[in-house]
Amino acid sequence: MKLTSEGGDGLSATNVPPRRDIDHIRALTSASARINEHLAVDEMLVELCRQAARLTGASSAVASIDADDGYGERTARWSAEDRAEDDLLALEGPGADLRPEEMRGRGWLVAPLLTREGRNLGAVQIARSPDHGGFSHRDEALLESLAHIASVAIDKARVYEMAAAQELAQFREEILAGISHDMQTPLATITGIVDMLVEGTLDEEEENALHRTLQRQNRNLRALVQQFLDFSRLESSRQLLLRPRPTDVVAVMEQAVELFAHDRELVIGADSDLPWAMADPERLQQVLVNLLSNATKYSDDRIRVVARRVGGEVAVDVIDQGRGIDEDELANLFRKFHRGTNSAGTDGTGLGLYVSRALVEAQGGTLTATSTPGWGCRFRIRLPAASRGERPS
Amino acid sequence: MGVPVPDPPAGRVPGGEAFVSLRVLLADDEPDVRMVVRMQLERRGWDVEEASSGYEALEVCRGGDVDVAVLDQRMGGFTGMEVADILRRESFESPIIIFSAYLDPGLEADAARRDLTAIPKTDISALLTEIATHEEVGEPPKAG
Numbered sequence: 001m002k003l004t005s006e007g008g009d010g011l012s013a014t015n016v017p018p019r020r021d022i023d024h025i026r027a028l029t030s031a032s033a034r035i036n037e038h039l040a041v042d043e044m045l046v047e048l049c050r051q052a053a054r055l056t057g058a059s060s061a062v063a064s065i066d067a068d069d070g071y072g073e074r075t076a077r078w079s080a081e082d083r084a085e086d087d088l089l090a091l092e093g094p095g096a097d098l099r100p101e102e103m104r105g106r107g108w109l110v111a112p113l114l115t116r117e118g119r120n121l122g123a124v125q126i127a128r129s130p131d132h133g134g135f136s137h138r139d140e141a142l143l144e145s146l147a148h149i150a151s152v153a154i155d156k157a158r159v160y161e162m163a164a165a166q167e168l169a170q171f172r173e174e175i176l177a178g179i180s181h182d183m184q185t186p187l188a189t190i191t192g193i194v195d196m197l198v199e200g201t202l203d204e205e206e207e208n209a210l211h212r213t214l215q216r217q218n219r220n221l222r223a224l225v226q227q228f229l230d231f232s233r234l235e236s237s238r239q240l241l242l243r244p245r246p247t248d249v250v251a252v253m254e255q256a257v258e259l260f261a262h263d264r265e266l267v268i269g270a271d272s273d274l275p276w277a278m279a280d281p282e283r284l285q286q287v288l289v290n291l292l293s294n295a296t297k298y299s300d301d302r303i304r305v306v307a308r309r310v311g312g313e314v315a316v317d318v319i320d321q322g323r324g325i326d327e328d329e330l331a332n333l334f335r336k337f338h339r340g341t342n343s344a345g346t347d348g349t350g351l352g353l354y355v356s357r358a359l360v361e362a363q364g365g366t367l368t369a370t371s372t373p374g375w376g377c378r379f380r381i382r383l384p385a386a387s388r389g390e391r392p393s
Numbered sequence: 394m395g396v397p398v399p400d401p402p403a404g405r406v407p408g409g410e411a412f413v414s415l416r417v418l419l420a421d422d423e424p425d426v427r428m429v430v431r432m433q434l435e436r437r438g439w440d441v442e443e444a445s446s447g448y449e450a451l452e453v454c455r456g457g458d459v460d461v462a463v464l465d466q467r468m469g470g471f472t473g474m475e476v477a478d479i480l481r482r483e484s485f486e487s488p489i490i491i492f493s494a495y496l497d498p499g500l501e502a503d504a505a506r507r508d509l510t511a512i513p514k515t516d517i518s519a520l521l522t523e524i525a526t527h528e529e530v531g532e533p534p535k536a537g
Contacts, residue, residue, distance in 0.1 A: 177495050181467060184494035185423055188514035192429035195517065196436075206432065213425050263424050297469075 058126035065122030447471025
């Protein structure tokens with residue numbers, strides 16, 4: 001970095017830099033530190049304006065970038081008039097420039113912002129109001145050095161932001177593809193069935209089979225839509241909509257199991273003295289359907305659904321005899337968008353278990369998983385038992 | 394042509410008749426999708442062989458006599474595209490249709506590059522039309 005000093009204050013005979021040069025370096029070092037404290041380009045531009053004005057006594061500053069590489073235009077502005085509002089600096093829209101009234105002063109300086117390869121990225125401009133003097137050579141040197149320091153930081157942050165945005169876009173694309181795929185399957189089935197029913201050349205047995213499938217796929221579709229609505233509520237930190245009430249868990253288990261009985265051997269078991277649970281039956285069914293859907297995806301054998309009394313709670317286990325889940329994977333199972341290592345090729349968005357756990361917890365319960373790899377998994381829902389008085393006769 | 398007609402392979406209507414029924418492989422891991430599509434295919438007089446995974450699809454095609462293979466893209470085992478690649482390497486020459494719930498431009502481009510037809514699952518009638526275009530394959534050679 002080339003530093004120049006103003007007037008006759010060059011290096012003295014004793015080789016000690018004059019006071020002004022030391023101040024100059026100190027000012028730049030502190031400005032550099034402040035700019036590099038930020039991680040986002042927008043914040044860096046704002047800080048650049050603030051530091052440029054601080055170093056040169058400018059009454060207004062504008063920093064903008066507009067590189068022709070897809071990052072987009074950004075402009076930050078600082079003006080002495082805004083200082084009253086706690087140094088508030090505004091980010092402005094594309095094409096913002098020094099305002100005409102700001103250009104009426106006696107001084108105007110501009111320094112380019114460049115990429116590492118020397119490509120122009122934008123500029124930082126400063127101006128002084130008419131009642132102040134013009135800028136000095138020192139100001140000019142300071143602005144040039146500051147622009148150089150800021151360029152390095154901004155260019156790096158910009159490249160990082162572009163990579164992050166691309167990653168996010170790809171991630172969104174994958175999630176949307178998953179959601180779309182999950183919904184297309186029931187939609188395709190429903191469309192195909194409706195076409196055949198409209199044609200009306202089916203015998204009674206065929207028609208009955210189609211009606212049952214229609215009902216099943218319609219429920220699947222509704223469950224998917226419900227899952228995405230729940231997910232969206234969770235994402236925006238809103239409460240899930242639940243109505244817990246004394247619920248016959250076994251009846252809910254039977255309804256859930258019925259949806260999979262065409263495809264798989266399922267066995268239901270329950271303690272004879274099983275109390276009712278405090279739960280929202282529709283939401284409990286939603287969770288059970290999700291667990292059963294996973295179990296049928298990842299195992300080929302019989303699936304058991306068992307309800308037990310455990311202390312003052314009702315525990316519902318979904319037990320499969322599939323490949324099982326190893327310890328590392330168990331730890332991540334309920335994370336948003338997590339998909340199992342065995343999930344390649346199968347449908348899914350990685351939302352099911354995440355939403356299921358939130359639903360069970362919103363009913364005052366817990367959802368946990370245990371597994372012995374090679375022997376299958378057990379998912380356990382625990383719900384508070386309804387007290388005696390709450391159980392309908 | 395004066396070549397004697399050999400014994401027809403099992404499951405085929407003997408050559409020389411006006412119409413030979415197509416044998417269609419239908420691979421999808423969703424039993425309800427298989428049921429609905431199978432019914433539609435059978436109503437057009439085609440024979441349907443089902444597979445519920447990529448592995449099963451490979452087994453059925455390797456067994457021979459598949460005139461059209463309909464492969465779901467997302468299945469357990471192999472994806473439809475992977476099954477198609479393996480089959481082509483093994484000189485399986487019958488037409489292959491990728492029947493996918495979600496057709497993004499990437500998948501369509503992948504299918505086009507492999508000379509496969511891609512049809513969205515929500516459009517069963519397009520699937521029927523596409524399969525029908527291969528019906529002539531079963532017609533006996535014309536005498537020349």
